[in-house]
Amino acid sequence: MDDRIRAHAETLVDWSARVEPGDEVVMRVAEGAHDLAVAVAAELGARGATLLATYGSDEVQRAYLRAYDGDFAPAEAERALYDRADVYLSLGGGRNTTATADVPGETQSAYARAREDAREARFATDWVSTVHPTRSLAQAAGMSYEAYRDFVYDAVLRDWEALAAEMGQLKEVLDDGREVHLVNEGTDLTLDIGGRTAVNSAASVTYDSHNLPSGEVFTAPAGAEGEVTFDVPITVKGRRLRDAHLVFEDGSVVDFAAVEGGDALADLLDTDEGATRLGELGVGMNRGITRPTDTVLFDEKMAGTVHLALGRAYDACLPAGESGNESAIHTDLITRMDEGSRLVVDGETIQRDGLFRWEDGFAG
Known part of the structure; x- marks a missing residue:
């Protein structure tokens, strides 16, 4: 594993989220963020936090939204999860930056409105979003994968x-x-x-x-x-x-x-x-x-x-x-x-x- 991934994970857990022993941590992991998730999990385990990792996929969301017919119900289970959590970590880095492009705008807006209470509960935690460099993100940026990784870590690993x-x-x-x-x-x-x-x-x-x-x-x-x-x-x-x-x-x-x-x-x-x-x-x-x-x-x-x-x-x-x-x-x-x-x-x-x-x- 690239040492910069471990440094990214340490910065996220220690400096950004300020995770403490016993904290309940929900970690959303995008399709391409597996390596960063492994490094973060090790950091959380070393600090005695409790971890629940969830899978966050734009392709999964696309499939759901395109198939759903009717009014969206409030996301009660998701809200309950965040109500219990102390920390929420979002590790971005999907396979396709435009995966939901063919989901109608009115559907996406209705889905966002239905999840508003869950989103507010998430914002009430010590939440932090970050991104693991992936080839899809490098392509969206018009950069080689190697150059994009350097770019990401130059932005993340700073004297904060x-x-x-x-x-x-x-x-x-x-x-x-x-x-x-x-x-x-x-x-x-x-x-x-x-x-x-x-x-x-x-x-x-x-x-x-x-x-x-x-x-x-x-x-x-x-x-x-x-x-x-x-x-x-x-x-x-x-x-x-x-x-x-x-x-x-x-x-x-x-x-x-x-x-x-x-x-x-x-x-x-x-x-x-x-x-x-x-x-x-x-x-x-x-x-x-x-x-x-x-x-x-x-x-x-x-x-x-x-x-x-x-x-x-x-x-x-x-x-x-x-x-x-x-x-x-x-x-x-x-x-x-x-x-x-x-x-x-x-x-x-x-x-x-x-x-x-x-x-x-x-x-x-």
Whole structure:
């Protein structure tokens, strides 16, 4: 076994999930993540945790969804599983990144709505998602398998404490701020962030961070006005979405278009009322992620990008007792913040041309 797989597993269990003896751990294993699952199981066993491994397959889900006829019942058994769990680990890495492309969008949306209670129970655990490098993911990224493995481990095996300290600077700015203004080609968007708490997403539940790799600072906008263009292509529910353009008024999407995947975007927005509003503003800061790969877990953390999520807001960003945007989806759309771009907080430019004000080369 590649030593980097063991290092990945150790980082996931120790730094990210902070697993303790006696923890009840549910681990979802995708078809291609077997080697990482073996390494994680060894780490969990060494720490005295209790493990239940489940099989997560997009091909299995496709078969089920295409055959099902009728209304979906709530996922009560799945919810009960998460209600009992202390930790949930998702090890991604399937055989086919577009396995569910021929499942009707309305079916996928209805299925998501039926599983909303189960999803909320999962979010109540110390949950962490990660990805094991597979040939299908390498192909989706347009990379050789060997190069893709190097890319993944460069993103995952980082000095997370040092990155957390750097990202803390942006967290302070956003915590104190009231308004964010994003300016770029095809983008002129103003976001209300007053009273919200930013998350320093340093790949550990200690930081309210649930992805490995991570490397972003995110918050939950209370409102949005203007337009934004997302120039990083992504795959949404098995369908390609490229150059999506959204127009917001009074916090909601009032117009949209896409060069490719307009039907997929329409299905997302039609999920429920909350799907037309923003649940997240995230700023990527992981410089180990150097290019898009069509895997949102990596792409949204790429330094020099901003992502906005349609749908559900995370409770960690909200004032006590306040309910944020609610939806059955949380779908990230990504735009590059490169030459000609600005990220402005309360009139002060914090990032220009992809560089923050504390970085060498920043031109205020």
